[in-house]
Amino acid sequence: MMRQVQRLGGALYAPAMLFAFAGVVVGLGTLFTTEAVMGPVAAEGTAWHDAWSVVLSGGWTVFNQLPLLFAVALPIGLARKQQGRCCMEALVSYLTFNYFVNAILSAWGPALGVDLSAEVGNASGLALVGGIKTLDMGMVGALAISAVVVWLHNRLFDTELPEWLGVFSGSTFVYMVSFAAMLPCAALAAVVWPRVQVAMLALQGVIAGAGTLGVTAFVFLERALIPFGLHHLLYAPFYYDNAVVAGGIYSAWARALPQLAAxxxxxxxxxxxxxxxxxxxxxxxxxxxxxxxxxxxxxxxxxxxxxxxxxxxxxxxxxxxxxxxxxxxxxxxxxxxxxxxxxxxxxxxxxxxxxxxxxxxxxxxxxxxxxxxxxxxxxxxxxxxxxxxxxxxxxxxxxxxxxxxxxxxDFKTPGREAAGETTLYSKAQYRAARAAARAHASLGGTGATAAPGEAGVVGSGATAASDGEGADARTEQARRILELLGGRDNVVDVLSCVTRLRVTVRDPALVADDAAFREAGAMGAVKRGDAVQVVVGLSVAQVGERLEGLLGR
Incomplete structure (x- = not known):
């Protein structure tokens, strides 16, 4: 269960990784189109203002389409096979769901307490998703629909159909079933979600009323949940959804920048x-x-x-x-x-x-x-x-x-070790030590209370294959990691997170120990049942891509 929650957290983090660049574009665009800051050159109608308005319009993409991004991101973390096709299935199913909601509200909106003719925004409870006027369900709605599709994909994608129905196999079959599932989902959303919105507005009032005390509690919990990998689940509804402000804090702040600057x-x-x-x-x-x-x-x-x-x-x-x-x-x-x-x-x-x-x-x-x-x-x-x-x-x-x-x-922080090499440690090594302590067993040849210096070094986040040696070095590193994982036939799925490869294997006994992975250029590896975390560093995306290629995916 915890592994699935952590994979969900990784999926939630994927869209957030786009904020760094999108934020730069929106920040610069807002600055250069604000007359109060730039002066007359930024007045509306000038060539300067018009040129930067074009750039700024593209910068809004991530913030304007967050629900779509979350709908596509979930399969990255939870689909067991053909993640790319599952992303497509989730996207088209989520759009289908919103078209159904729009049609239901067009026909029965007044009876359900929803005025579909109202302007989109917080008070109306409506939003535009992919150009479709629908209920503002934010990240929660996108993830719920995407989760249904991922569940269907994992069970139906490989369904064998009669040869004369072969054109309907694979993604088409998953979408056919998803299409049918979206009808009751849309009907349920149209009936239930307006009531949920009323409760969320009340929650927003409570959080806003908490003021500074609310900030104190929120930040403490966010940091305290990091060891368990659950902090994503705490902040995601606030940052990317409607828990405190319509559209989430990031999106609302980006939209408000022009007014705030003025x-x-x-x-x-x-x-x-x-x-x-x-x-x-x-x-x-x-x-x-x-x-x-x-x-x-x-x-x-x-x-x-x-x-x-x-x-x-x-x-x-x-x-x-x-x-x-x-x-x-x-x-x-x-x-x-x-x-x-x-x-x-x-x-x-x-x-x-x-x-x-x-x-x-x-x-x-x-x-x-x-x-x-x-x-x-x-x-x-x-x-x-x-x-x-x-x-x-x-x-x-x-x-x-x-x-x-x-x-x-007398804490044995780095540089104060009784013996061994001065090191920094990773999340995977911390969790491995906890698991070993609970089981009163050894992990990777070291004791449950491993002394500092017995685990891999975590420096700048670079790896042996990321210090300028190029693509061939990363391919070789991926090949060695695959061998240590027990070979191609032993790998069920691979997910790249911020610094780690999360791998599910068929036979954990075939996976090498931590020391072998460090010799292969990784920062270490942790086994917990059929789940293996290989700590690669900030080059994990490149190594993971090459590993996927070696797996033929």
């Missing part, structure tokens, strides 16, 4: 719902404090080696918002430190909210610049400047607290 009203008043994205401040200001505490508490003879590991992972956290290597290092060697980290992250977000720093701040500086600093610097730059002293103060707080706890309880 107003001098405090952002905390203009868009208070955006405050829940304050999870990124600990990535920008907290992680450098943790890294500094690791460095000063390390043995002097090991500091040079440790510095070469800490600099790249800290920059990755600050710039990109990817915190896995350093967070899972102290989670691995000293779990109490992670609880302290979650508490400090929540306190940092609370202070930012109290001084009025509000915006989309869930990622690193690159995302923050795209959604906040670049488009809103002219009208709200002074508000954002308040983040600097608050953030730097918390960098110092993180450093002092972590240094004290490390020395007081």
């Amino acid at each position: 107003t001098s009203a405090p952002l905390k008043e203009a868009a208070p719902w955006a405050a829940l994205t304050a999870t990124g401040w600990s990535k920008v200001f907290g992680i450098p404090g943790v890294a500094a505490a690791f460095y000063v508490t390390a043995a002097p003879a090991r500091r040079k080696r440790l510095l070469s590991l800490l600099v790249p992972v800290t920059l990755t956290s600050v710039l990109c918002g990817v915190t896995e290597p350093i967070e899972f290092t102290f989670l691995f060697v000293a779990p109490p430190l992670f609880l302290v980290h979650a508490a400090l992250a929540a306190l940092l977000a609370t202070c930012m909210n109290l001084v009025g720093v509000v915006g989309v701040f869930s990622g690193g500086l690159i995302e923050m610049a795209s959604f906040d600093l670049v488009p809103l610097a002219g009208s709200h730059g002074l508000e954002y400047l308040r983040a600097i002293p608050v953030g730097l103060a918390f960098t110092a707080i993180y450093f002092v607290v972590f240094r004290f706890l490390i020395l007081r309880f």
Whole structure:
């Protein structure tokens, strides 16, 4: 069950990966078309304004079509075969569902309490999905319909039909059954969802009324759920769906940028719902404090080696918002430190909210610049400047607290190991250690309480095949990984996540141990039943693509 939940989390993350570029385009487009910032050159009707309006219109693609993206993303994580065809089936079935809803509301809308002639928006409960006027079910509706299609695909795609019906096999057969399933789904949605919308509006009021206290609780829970891989399920309804604002915080913020750039009203008043994205401040200001505490508490003879590991992972956290290597290092060697980290992250977000720093701040500086600093610097730059002293103060707080706890309880953080190589750890290695401890058994030849230095090094996220050696090196690495997984016939499916390959195998006994995967250029591997996680690093997409090619998919 947990493996399926984690695969769902990976699927939810796939559309979010597009936000980095889309946010840059929307941020720049908003900046360059705002007359209050750029002056007369950006006035409506000028060549400058018209040219940037064209670019900006393309930048809205991701935010305008989020439900479609989530409908297509789910098969990537959950379809057991032919994921590409399942994506097509999910897309056409989801569009069919919305056409059915539109037709039902056109005929019986007043009786169901829905005015289909109203303008789309939060008050009406309507939205445009792929050009279809339908109920605004957001991410939840898209995922529900996509889940039905994935379930049908996994069971029906290989159905053998009589030869004279062969043209209806495969994806066509799945769509035929899905088409029939969409009718009752649409009818149920038309009856039930308007009532759900009423409850969601009430929930939005409760969350908005919680104010700063709500931000504190949300950020703490988001960080605290990371070890279990469930944080995606917490923030996704808020960031990408209607839990707090129509369309989700990301989409609503992107749409509101032109108005926010043109107003001098405090952002905390203009868009208070955006405050829940304050999870990124600990990535920008907290992680450098943790890294500094690791460095000063390390043995002097090991500091040079440790510095070469800490600099790249800290920059990755600050710039990109990817915190896995350093967070899972102290989670691995000293779990109490992670609880302290979650508490400090929540306190940092609370202070930012109290001084009025509000915006989309869930990622690193690159995302923050795209959604906040670049488009809103002219009208709200002074508000954002308040983040600097608050953030730097918390960098110092993180450093002092972590240094004290490390020395007081003699936590064996990197550079303080009794023996072995100075290393950082990955999420997979942390989970492996937990599983081994629960089972009171060994894992990969090491004890359940593996000493620091016995697991693979996680540095900048690069691998032996990603430091400029090119495509051939990655192909060779994928080939070696496939051999260690027990060969082509032993692999059931493969899913690429942010830094890992999630593989399902037929016979776990054929899978090599962790050390063999590290020798092949990976950062390690963890086996749990028929589920294997191969930690590759930030080149996982390229290696995964070549692995899929070797599997003939």
